Amino acid sequence: MSNSKILANGVDVYYGSKQALFGISMDIKEKEVTALIGPSGCGKSTFLRCINRMNDLIEICKVSGSIKVDNEEIISEKTDVVSLRSKIGMVFQKPNPFPKSIFDNVAYGPTIHGLVDSKNELEEIVHSSLKKAGLFDEVKDRLNEPGTSLSGGQQQRLCIARAIAVNPEIILMDEPCSALDPIATAIIEELIDELRLNYTIIIVTHSMQQAARVSQKTCFFHLGELIETGETNKIFTNPDNTKTQDYITGRFG
Amino acid sequence: MFFWSLVLIAVGIFSSFIYGRSRIKLNSKKQGTKSKSLPNYYAQYVLMWCLFPALIVYFSWAIFQEQIIQNIVISNFEFIEGAVYNEGLLLAEIRNVANNPSFADGKSIEIINAASHYSSLRQISQISFYTSIIIIMLLGALYASQKLKPEFHAQHTIEKYIQYILIFCSSVAIFTTIGIVFSLIFESLRFFAEVSIFEFLFSTEWYPFIPIREGQTAAEGSFGAVPIFAGTFLVMVVAMCVAVPLGLLTAIYLAEYASQRVRKIVKPLLEILAGIPTIVYGFFAFVSVAPFVKAFGQSIGIDASPTSALAAGMVMGVMIIPFISSLSDDVINSVPQSLREASLGIGANKAETIKKVILPAALPGIVGAFLLAISRAIGETMIVVVAAGTAPNLTGNPFENVTTVTVQIVVALIGDQEFDNPRTLSAFALGLVLFVITLLLNIIALQIVKRYRERYE
Numbered sequence A: 001m002s003n004s005k006i007l008a009n010g011v012d013v014y015y016g017s018k019q020a021l022f023g024i025s026m027d028i029k030e031k032e033v034t035a036l037i038g039p040s041g042c043g044k045s046t047f048l049r050c051i052n053r054m055n056d057l058i059e060i061c062k063v064s065g066s067i068k069v070d071n072e073e074i075i076s077e078k079t080d081v082v083s084l085r086s087k088i089g090m091v092f093q094k095p096n097p098f099p100k101s102i103f104d105n106v107a108y109g110p111t112i113h114g115l116v117d118s119k120n121e122l123e124e125i126v127h128s129s130l131k132k133a134g135l136f137d138e139v140k141d142r143l144n145e146p147g148t149s150l151s152g153g154q155q156q157r158l159c160i161a162r163a164i165a166v167n168p169e170i171i172l173m174d175e176p177c178s179a180l181d182p183i184a185t186a187i188i189e190e191l192i193d194e195l196r197l198n199y200t201i202i203i204v205t206h207s208m209q210q211a212a213r214v215s216q217k218t219c220f221f222h223l224g225e226l227i228e229t230g231e232t233n234k235i236f237t238n239p240d241n242t243k244t245q246d247y248i249t250g251r252f253g
Numbered sequence B: 001m002f003f004w005s006l007v008l009i010a011v012g013i014f015s016s017f018i019y020g021r022s023r024i025k026l027n028s029k030k031q032g033t034k035s036k037s038l039p040n041y042y043a044q045y046v047l048m049w050c051l052f053p054a055l056i057v058y059f060s061w062a063i064f065q066e067q068i069i070q071n072i073v074i075s076n077f078e079f080i081e082g083a084v085y086n087e088g089l090l091l092a093e094i095r096n097v098a099n100n101p102s103f104a105d106g107k108s109i110e111i112i113n114a115a116s117h118y119s120s121l122r123q124i125s126q127i128s129f130y131t132s133i134i135i136i137m138l139l140g141a142l143y144a145s146q147k148l149k150p151e152f153h154a155q156h157t158i159e160k161y162i163q164y165i166l167i168f169c170s171s172v173a174i175f176t177t178i179g180i181v182f183s184l185i186f187e188s189l190r191f192f193a194e195v196s197i198f199e200f201l202f203s204t205e206w207y208p209f210i211p212i213r214e215g216q217t218a219a220e221g222s223f224g225a226v227p228i229f230a231g232t233f234l235v236m237v238v239a240m241c242v243a244v245p246l247g248l249l250t251a252i253y254l255a256e257y258a259s260q261r262v263r264k265i266v267k268p269l270l271e272i273l274a275g276i277p278t279i280v281y282g283f284f285a286f287v288s289v290a291p292f293v294k295a296f297g298q299s300i301g302i303d304a305s306p307t308s309a310l311a312a313g314m315v316m317g318v319m320i321i322p323f324i325s326s327l328s329d330d331v332i333n334s335v336p337q338s339l340r341e342a343s344l345g346i347g348a349n350k351a352e353t354i355k356k357v358i359l360p361a362a363l364p365g366i367v368g369a370f371l372l373a374i375s376r377a378i379g380e381t382m383i384v385v386v387a388a389g390t391a392p393n394l395t396g397n398p399f400e401n402v403t404t405v406t407v408q409i410v411v412a413l414i415g416d417q418e419f420d421n422p423r424t425l426s427a428f429a430l431g432l433v434l435f436v437i438t439l440l441l442n443i444i445a446l447q448i449v450k451r452y453r454e455r456y457e
Helices: A046-053 A079-089 A102-112 A119-132 A152-164 A182-195 A208-214 A232-237 A242-247 B002-031 B039-075 B088-101 B109-147 B152-196 B197-202 B228-257 B258-276 B278-299 B309-333 B337-345 B350-379 B383-386 B405-413 B420-457
Strands: A004-015 A017-028 A032-038 A061-069 A088-091 A170-175 A200-204 A217-222 A227-233
Touching: A004 A046, A004 A200, A017 A046, A017 A200, A017 A217, A032 A046, A032 A208, A046 A088, A046 A170, A046 A200, A046 A217, A046 A232, A079 A088, A079 A170, A079 B278, A102 A119, A102 B350, A119 A152, A152 A170, A152 A182, A152 B309, A182 A200, A182 A208, A182 A227, A200 A208, A200 B197, A200 B383, A208 A232, A217 A232, A217 A242, A227 A232, A227 A242, A232 A242, B002 B039, B002 B109, B039 B088, B039 B109, B088 B109, B152 B309, B152 B420, B228 B309, B228 B350, B228 B405, B258 B309, B278 B309, B278 B383, B309 B350, B309 B383, B309 B420, B337 B350, B350 B405, B350 B420, B383 B405
Parallel strands: A032 A200, A032 A217, A088 A170, A170 A200
Antiparallel strands: A004 A017, A004 A061, A217 A227
């Protein structure tokens, strides 16, 4: 159990008076890809957004329970949300580059966190982040063009580069391919496979094939409860729970 | 007279509606087929044919009746050889006698004759007015009732008519605007016929007095509008210095920091500021702010006049805060939430997110809001009339008296003025310049806001 990166215990989430998550407990290992699957509205995105406290943005949202990242409690008033979020990058469902140049998009994080002392250093980080996101070769001649001028798949990789530029340990991905075509999706999936070597990745996805392709662990959510969690191979071939069985065979959802 | 004719028209449209409704039901029953549209549409069809011709008659009578009667009376008037008549006075006299026979004492026989002629003409006019309204309504209804057959698509026709009515209503505003522009242009041309346009635009002397008596040469007017534009600009700059920071920061607070509850209370409160009559701002500026400015000026050793650009500008700035805050708040709110999440997700705090992501994204819209506020500021009248003074000073010192375009227009038009001297006509030239400037600002602002909207939708 020593390489447990995120440890959730009894997480409840309320939107106003409506309960969205019921006592979620989960153990996420370091440098693995964990996929969260389940039908729409089952709470998988809500759980993902608890991990970097993104739910703070929603006024009526109340989170209770315990989530520990590197053995440090993050569901607490005392948590330093800014440093937590610099340690946990996030990639969103729709590519959301800033209306700035490609370079500035990636440079944004390192600049606000004061990670660099010189222009050269910043350039180095931007270039290496773009390389890690597999985008550098495509954009190296037009780093000053707006990020919004790229194609959807390129924009999403730009967002990944932007997230890894601050050198996080964990990357949360909220349906990163749902707005992309199959080819762009394949490129991102390949990228996730590479990133796994250096980062702990949690990905929410609607596509069961995608979960099967990219993840090592899979968690199945249903109606705000965590039904089953286990090795991806096992979940997709021989799940313990009949609900999981029904979902992955397409009987509902 | 015209009240009773309205009653008559009301009765007409009511009965035509009832008639149309029952007639179509009867006709379709007779033919044994169902009508193409609902009976109400046929009724409306008859109603419209009854109403609109009657309205046209009504308004043409209202507009032309008096004029025509007067012309007939005057042309039949038995002028006495050699006497001088003022037509306006003569008509007024005739009307007085006609309306009130006791005035007839001591009037000449010609006047009394003309007055009785006038009264009889009015009576004829009234009778023919009512008859023609009734006839025209009957004719309209008759024409419409010919069409009341089940196979007639009344609904389509009604919809077409309604479209015409809507077009007519919207063109009223457009034609009014065009009319205003033309009256400005023509009166300005009369002004520029007497004062050269170069003097107006580039000379720095504004001394709009003209000789009162024939041959008086002491006061030769001079019409250099530069000090007026400079004053307008100075007041506008002061106003924007107040309104931009306050308005923008208010907008940021409302859009990014305030809870839903606070926002729901504060935003309408701010918009009340925009609803205060500007004359109220004016005396607030004059009574409360101007003395304060004067005292403040004295305390730092500047001799401030009792009315000043600073006092007027500051209050005007407060007045346009809601324009800037409300528009900017909308613009900031329309920056997609995904950009906020992206920035916060990297670990930026709120201030960094606002400064580096949200404001740059919202900037075009915010600039648009500023431009609209500026055009509001330079068109504003009452505050500056009361609080900025009327002295055409060419100065950059905000503690001094200045005057603005709108103030000079008021000054030029106040009092008994004939529209034949350059002093009064200067109001139109100033108005034209003001109109062109605000129009350009509005166009630029709307373009900027539009381009910004396109980017996110």
